[in-house]
Every structure is written in structure tokens, then in C-alpha cells.
Amino acid sequence: MTQNDVADDVQPSIDGWKVNGSLAMRRQIMDRTATVLSLVATGVALLALGSILFTLIIRGAGGLSLVTFIHSTASPGSNGGLANAIIGSVIQTAVSILIGAPLGMMCGIYLADYGSGWMASTTRFVSDMLLSAPSILIGLFIYQLLVVPTGHFSGLAGSVALAILALPIVVRTTEDMLRLVPISLREAGIGLGASKWRVILFICLRAARTGVMTGVLLAVARVAGETAPLLFTSLGNLDWSVSLNRPMASLPVTIYQYAGSAFDDWVQLAWTGALLVTLGVLLINILVRVGFGRKGA
Numbered sequence: 361m362t363q364n365d366v367a368d369d370v371q372p373s374i375d376g377w378k379v380n381g382s383l384a385m386r387r388q389i390m391d392r393t394a395t396v397l398s399l400v401a402t403g404v405a406l407l408a409l410g411s412i413l414f415t416l417i418i419r420g421a422g423g424l425s426l427v428t429f430i431h432s433t434a435s436p437g438s439n440g441g442l443a444n445a446i447i448g449s450v451i452q453t454a455v456s457i458l459i460g461a462p463l464g465m466m467c468g469i470y471l472a473d474y475g476s477g478w479m480a481s482t483t484r485f486v487s488d489m490l491l492s493a494p495s496i497l498i499g500l501f502i503y504q505l506l507v508v509p510t511g512h513f514s515g516l517a518g519s520v521a522l523a524i525l526a527l528p529i530v531v532r533t534t535e536d537m538l539r540l541v542p543i544s545l546r547e548a549g550i551g552l553g554a555s556k557w558r559v560i561l562f563i564c565l566r567a568a569r570t571g572v573m574t575g576v577l578l579a580v581a582r583v584a585g586e587t588a589p590l591l592f593t594s595l596g597n598l599d600w601s602v603s604l605n606r607p608m609a610s611l612p613v614t615i616y617q618y619a620g621s622a623f624d625d626w627v628q629l630a631w632t633g634a635l636l637v638t639l640g641v642l643l644i645n646i647l648v649r650v651g652f653g654r655k656g657a
Contacts, residue, residue, distance in 0.1 A: 417635065419635075422631075424632060427441050428443075428632055429446065443600075445611045446636070451602060460524070460525075464575075468537075469565075473556070491532065499588050514593070514606060515603065525579075526579035529579040537575070545564065578644075584637065584641055584644070594613070614633055
């Protein structure tokens, strides 16, 4: 075969890659089609989310008054508010993070710096399973573990259920952030004579604090709107109660109870409570994106 024959065979394939070639045209069409479909999907998602937020604002803003924030839940027509539910949600969420965040951070440190073999792989597998576990199953588990033996619902049981939901988020975030810390920082600390735990505590965690705090805030956003586990643990309370040993009100449970009511004032409070939960979660996510998103690990 002569050189001219080889050139003749290669020329058609080269022509296909030209700007006006058939292969280039097909690729441009597929690229533009995929781009249009992506934009359409994004628009549909934004439209759905925007419509939900718009509906919450329209239906819930009417109940935003001083009474809503200073009066406890009451019987229909009694000019009740959501003060006990708001405080109950804040208490249970705070206690759950105080329980789940340290445990999750220690577990994440173990997986990133100490874990190896079957123990680490099993821990990571269980953590990933908890991350996708239905929250109602967590509520039933804590119901059997804490509510049945004590004989009563309690805010502590609700906090423990929420802590289990927050735990895997903190575990995964802490592990991932610690793995991003350069090995040179660890070697420098060990080279200066620091023990391994001091290197992790004072060097690695400080370097990864932004990512770890992001995980904690995302865990707060995750558990703040949970309803199912609280139905089996803290149950709810129409009276003012800040004791963790008694049934405790919460916004998600109050919304669940009021939304299907036949009384207009309770339905209005349900919409207002849904708006408050949504705004709280939205504020946390904005804080994560703006406050920590531009910083590295």
C-alpha cells in the first residue's frame, strides 16, 4: 500500500471531525439538547421550590404576630400561639446536637485517623445506613428503648432520637474533612514531638474546623423539621413545659396535629409553624453556604 492510499483512507475520518463535518454536527446537537434539558429540569425544580415557599409565605405570614410568639398552644378559639412549640423545638434540637455532634466527631476522627480493618468498614457501613434510614424507624427504636421502660414520653427521648439522625451526618463530614488535611501538617506536628492525639486535636481539627462546623449546621437543618420520631418519643404538650423528663411540644408535631384540624385558627397556626420551620432551615443553609462555603477545609 502506497503513502497516497493510506492518506486517502485517513482523509474521510479527518473530514468527519471538521467544523462542518457530520460527527461534529451530531456532537453539537447532542450537547445543545443536553444543555436545554438540564435548564428545563433546573427550571422545573426551581418552580416547584419557589411555589412551595411562595405558598408558605402567603398562607403563613398572616399568623405572624406577637401572640404567636408569646402564647402557648391552646384550645380552638382561645387565641393560642406557638411559644411552647418553638421553645420545645429549640431545646430538643440543641440537646440532640449536644449529644450527636461530639459522638459524630469522635467517630469521624476514629475513621479518618485510627480506623482500619473490619471494625472501621463496619462502622462506616452502619453510619451510611443510618444516613438513609427512615426517621420513623429511629423513633420506634427510641420508643422501645426509653419510652416503654420509663412509662412516659419525654423531651429527652425526642432529643436522643434526633441525635441519632444527626450522628451520621457529622460522622461523614468529619471524616471527609480530616482526610483533606495535608499529610505534611500531621508530619510537621509529629516531627516537633507532639503525640498523635495532640496533632489531631490542635492541628487537624483546627485546619478542618470550617468543614466540621458545616456538617454540624447541616445536621441541625436535618433534624429541625423531623416529625415522625417525635410522635413516638416526646409526643407533644399543649402546656408550657421545658422539662426533658416530660412530654414536650415541638413545631413539627404541632404542625402535624393542627394541619388536619377543622378549626381555622389551628390551621392558620399550622401554616405559620411550617413557615417558621422553613425559614429556620433556609437560614441555616444560607449561613452554611455564605459563611463557610467560600472557605476551605
